[in-house]
Amino acid sequence: MAVTHVVSFSWVEGTTPETVEGIRSALQEWIDRREGLDGLVSWIGGPDLGLADGNAHFAVSATFTDQTAYERYRDHPEHRRIIAEQIAPLIASRSAVQFSHS
Template sequence: MSGFRHVVMFMWAEGTTTGQQEEVAARLGELPGVIPEIRGYSLGADAGVNSSSYDFAVVADFADREGYLAYRDHPAHRAVIDHFITPIVASRAAIQYET
């Protein structure tokens, strides 16, 4: 089934607590119940295999580009970004591609 995928990774700033990281995962994990355009949603913290890794990733699937844009700009998503992610981000890497 073809679709549109959004992938993002974050490195957290020094001093970020485990609680803050878990809060991000918990808040993002609520979004599939709120944003119907989300077709698939996978997130996780780095498993620690390679030393140069980012700290946290989200892989989100949508039917099409419009579905992704609905997610990107959804108020519930923006609220998680503004209140829980932005305050602790040191670095961010993202891409969107057709699947």
């Protein structure tokens, strides 16, 4: 059963578009290497387009072949490093969901 992970963030005030692009770029570069990410089917992430009031500022959607593949992604050392160094210090709020599907 495939698993999709969706996470959205709102940043603390003063977070610049350049900083957000640095986060997106770091995540994308890691994903593009595919090292240790067996079972990753798709990954996309980026800043909100500002089309509706009240939206989060940034989101990631990733689909995996199964729960084990998602957990590998979630716990991957490079993912944990990017979160700790670049994302966590700027989070005002975070929401996530993982759901299964065929």
